[in-house]
Amino acid sequence: xxKLLSGDEAVAYGAWRAGVKFASAYPGTPSTEILEAFARxxxxxAEWAPNEKVAVEVGIGSSLAGVRTLxxxxxxxxxxxxxxxxxxxxxxxxxxxxxxxxxxxxxxSSQNEQDNRLFARFAGMPLLEPSDSQxxxxxxxxxxxxxxxxxxxxxxxxxxxxxxxKTVVEIQEEALEPPVHSFRRDIKKYVMMPVYAVPRHKALLxxxxxxxxxxxxxxxxxxxxxxxxxxxxxxxxxxxxxxxLLPTASFLKLGLTYPPPLRMIxxxxxxxKRVLVIEELEPYLEEQVSALGIECEGKKYTSRLGELTPxxxxxxxxxxxxxxxxxxxxxxxxxxxxxxxxxxPGCAHRAVFTLLKKTGAHVFGDIGCxxxxxxxPLEMVHTCICMGASIGNAVGVAxxxxxxxxxxxxxxxxxxxxxxxxxxxxxxxxxxxxxIIILDNxxxxxxxxxxxxxxxxxxxxxxxxxxxLEALCRGAGAxxxxxLDPIQNDEFETVLSExxxxxxxxxxxxxxxxxxxPVRQDRVPMVVDAxxxxxxxxxxxxxxxxxxxxxxxxxxxxxxxxxxxxLCTGCQVCAWVCKPDAIKFPVGEEVAHG
Amino acid sequence: MDEVTSVLIVGVGGQGVIxxxxxxxxxxxKVGMDVKKSxxxxxAQRGGAVSSxxxxxxxxxxxxxxxxxxDVILAFEALEAVRWAHYACADGVVLANELRLIxxxxxxxxxxxxxxxxxxxxxxxxxxxxxxxxxxxxxxxxNVRLANTVLLGALSRHLEIPEETWIETIAARVPRxxxxxxxxxxxxxxxxxxxxx
Numbered sequence: 001x002x003k004l005l006s007g008d009e010a011v012a013y014g015a016w017r018a019g020v021k022f023a024s025a026y027p028g029t030p031s032t033e034i035l036e037a038f039a040r041x042x043x044x045x046a047e048w049a050p051n052e053k054v055a056v057e058v059g060i061g062s063s064l065a066g067v068r069t070l071x072x073x074x075x076x077x078x079x080x081x082x083x084x085x086x087x088x089x090x091x092x093x094x095x096x097x098x099x100x101x102x103x104x105x106x107x108x109s110s111q112n113e114q115d116n117r118l119f120a121r122f123a124g125m126p127l128l129e130p131s132d133s134q135x136x137x138x139x140x141x142x143x144x145x146x147x148x149x150x151x152x153x154x155x156x157x158x159x160x161x162x163x164x165x166k167t168v169v170e171i172q173e174e175a176l177e178p179p180v181h182s183f184r185r186d187i188k189k190y191v192m193m194p195v196y197a198v199p200r201h202k203a204l205l206x207x208x209x210x211x212x213x214x215x216x217x218x219x220x221x222x223x224x225x226x227x228x229x230x231x232x233x234x235x236x237x238x239x240x241x242x243x244x245l246l247p248t249a250s251f252l253k254l255g256l257t258y259p260p261p262l263r264m265i266x267x268x269x270x271x272x273k274r275v276l277v278i279e280e281l282e283p284y285l286e287e288q289v290s291a292l293g294i295e296c297e298g299k300k301y302t303s304r305l306g307e308l309t310p311x312x313x314x315x316x317x318x319x320x321x322x323x324x325x326x327x328x329x330x331x332x333x334x335x336x337x338x339x340x341x342x343x344x345p346g347c348a349h350r351a352v353f354t355l356l357k358k359t360g361a362h363v364f365g366d367i368g369c370x371x372x373x374x375x376x377p378l379e380m381v382h383t384c385i386c387m388g389a390s391i392g393n394a395v396g397v398a399x400x401x402x403x404x405x406x407x408x409x410x411x412x413x414x415x416x417x418x419x420x421x422x423x424x425x426x427x428x429x430x431x432x433x434x435x436i437i438i439l440d441n442x443x444x445x446x447x448x449x450x451x452x453x454x455x456x457x458x459x460x461x462x463x464x465x466x467x468x469l470e471a472l473c474r475g476a477g478a479x480x481x482x483x484l485d486p487i488q489n490d491e492f493e494t495v496l497s498e499x500x501x502x503x504x505x506x507x508x509x510x511x512x513x514x515x516x517x518p519v520r521q522d523r524v525p526m527v528v529d530a531x532x533x534x535x536x537x538x539x540x541x542x543x544x545x546x547x548x549x550x551x552x553x554x555x556x557x558x559x560x561x562x563x564x565x566x567l568c569t570g571c572q573v574c575a576w577v578c579k580p581d582a583i584k585f586p587v588g589e590e591v592a593h594g
Numbered sequence: 595m596d597e598v599t600s601v602l603i604v605g606v607g608g609q610g611v612i613x614x615x616x617x618x619x620x621x622x623x624k625v626g627m628d629v630k631k632s633x634x635x636x637x638a639q640r641g642g643a644v645s646s647x648x649x650x651x652x653x654x655x656x657x658x659x660x661x662x663x664x665d666v667i668l669a670f671e672a673l674e675a676v677r678w679a680h681y682a683c684a685d686g687v688v689l690a691n692e693l694r695l696i697x698x699x700x701x702x703x704x705x706x707x708x709x710x711x712x713x714x715x716x717x718x719x720x721x722x723x724x725x726x727x728x729x730x731x732x733x734x735x736x737n738v739r740l741a742n743t744v745l746l747g748a749l750s751r752h753l754e755i756p757e758e759t760w761i762e763t764i765a766a767r768v769p770r771x772x773x774x775x776x777x778x779x780x781x782x783x784x785x786x787x788x789x790x791x
Contacts, residue, residue, distance in 0.1 A: 244655035310660030329662025341642030
């Protein structure tokens with residue numbers, strides 16, 4: 001059947017077709033949709049793990065039990081999972097194991113744009129790079145087969161443009177049933193203490209050598225000989241841009257790029273006059289081609305920054321004196337007011353940051369929707385490094401004793417579970433004078449509303465035990481823990497200032513459900529009394545899209561404000577900052593809102 | 595590349611840009627073309643600017659439209675038409691909803707201002723821009739959420755795909771009780787350009 005599938009969906013369908021029965025992941029753009037799609041398929045088990053390290057560890061268990069296994073993550077999740085992965089290549093697998101790394105060149109939704117092809121080489125994992133959804137679908141099956149034949153975990157690398165592009169895929173309606181070889185104790189293979197790890201490292205190199213030999217013959221590599229004047233070596237999405245812009249050039253299109261097929265590269269280079277390596281981010285292929293003593297060019301023309309686009313590649317080709325099939329027009333974008341993403345109307349994060357702003361605190365941030373509070377007009381998130389970093393960062397600052405202002409860490413519920421708990425223990429153990437605000441909206445919101453261990457529901461929709469965040473914090477030794485709704489502003493303000501006086505860690509669990517997930521919240525929009533509005537604009541500085549200026553001017557000659565009833569949820573944060581008290585519920589609605 | 599049609603659909607997160615591009619991609623698939631569609635999820639939602647690239651033809655390589663290579667730009671909002679207009683090819687057209695959604699930056703950033711007349715700006719810059727009162731038509735039909743279907747109707751006039759393919763694809767994607775209203779909204783959008791061209 002022909003279907004339009006995103007790269008993520010294609011991975012899910014391909015894995016299912018290849019007999020994968022077990023999948024684990026932590027949500028992360030652009031990989032989230034892989035598990036969401038897989039979880040909807042029949043006769044499988046799929047789960048959200050608390051973080052990527054746990055997902056890989058669980059996946060190792062499933063593989064050792066003989067079951068074909070998929071673990072999916074965004075690029076930075078591989079950092080979190082690096083510990084088990086770096087040793088899993090020594091032990092090897094039982095059931096096939098594929099790790100999908102969805103990289104994010106251009107940082108559409110990430111804090112860095114690391115190129116995880118280097119990770120595959122670092123860990124000794126064979127690496128596959130599909131260039132469209134059909135290949136994503138086909139390569140998963142190949143990855144699992146490779147994994148089992150060579151006793152190695154295999155990395156399948158997507159990039160955002162593959163993960164989130166839909167292309168046509170021919171899918172099979174039935175799943176294969178590969179034989180399951182149940183867990184067999186094999187201490188020398190699976191217990192990586194020095195005496196057994198030393199021979200397994202040697203065995204890893206031998207296994208990789210066998211994969212390298214296979215890479216020379218593999219059907220996922222392709223030579224497209226045309227005009228011998230120019231030979232392009234490429235992989236992944238870069239192939240699509242290059243093929244479109246260079247319809248007559250010769251191509252070596254690689255699917256298995258670690259270990260690279262060295263003889264094939266040599267053979268191809270001999271047949272063409274000039275070799276160009278076209279790839280995004282790091283000169284990963286280029287370095288390996290150069291290392292063979294082959295004269296080639298790549299990053300001299302294409303950037304190590306961001307993703308390729310047709311116009312960027314066309315410009316790069318022109319600078320290399322190669323004529324592309326398409327010339328980007330000189331058209332310059334018209335000046336247009338920027339429209340960055342913002343916190344949703346009614347989002348309780350806005351309430352927390354509006355109140356924090358009054359205190360002047362230094363706020364150490366984390367990964368989630370609330371990172372958006374770093375942007376104007378709120379500008380109340382002052383760091384963002386990686387998942388879970390907020391608490392540790394805050395402890396470090398507090399421990400230096402050099403902050404004149406209160407030190408606050410803000411972290412979402414899902415992020416706290418992912419990797420904030422050890423930070424909390426650090427704060428308790430070393431008695432850091434910080435306030436930790438857990439922004440508990442009961443969902444993983446930024447990635448589109450995924451369940452997590454504190455929501456009480458699993459990926460497959462079952463009810464489950466809900467991790468009690470308050471009990472968890474108290475159990476870790478936090479003596480000052482408050483739990484309240486930030487929309488109750490007076491109480492929240494009092495608790496906030498009380499927390500600043502605690503001589504040690506204080507935890508505030510700010511509970512308010514996400515406006516969007518799992519269900520859109522009820523709305524009772526507020527209105528602006530135009531008589532009272534003086535146009536001061538204080539409300540506009542809470543950064544809510546429901547507030548707009550009107551043509552009507554106040555006595556001070558400032559535009560008055562109106563509220564878009566379609567967007568307003570009645571959270572009242574704008575009303576808190578309105579000096580003339582002009583923002584109210586329509587008459588008769590106060591009671592209903594209650 | 596000439597045989598490939600490129601449509602860039604743009605708007606504001608939450609407006610339905612992604613669904614509209616899904617429908618276009620499906621319609622193209624149904625008439626037997628190779629199709630690629632690309633956009634970015636994640637940060638792009640939350641009320642930010644959103645763009646979705648749809649390309650179809652006998653064989654499509656790049657999922658992204660190059661700057662200056664879009665045959666049609668379909669904008670769900672006027673400022674977004676201005677933002678993405680430079681993707682239009684020389685004889686391309688910018689179909690834009692006249693709806694104005696003012697970003698928070700207009701109030702938060704000093705000196706920032708929503709353009710007074712985005713359509714005049716587009717014309718001055720040499721773009722062939724067509725103003726579509728999609729929200730107004732949708733309201734006339736009794737449901738402002740039909741605006742997206744009106745816009746798809748307008749888009750359909752510029753693509754050689756049978757009307758019935760569009761309608762059956764849209765019908766499969768909207769709530770059952772709104773199928774008739776959507777069919778009407780599509781026809782209004784499709785007819786609109788007939789007497790405005």
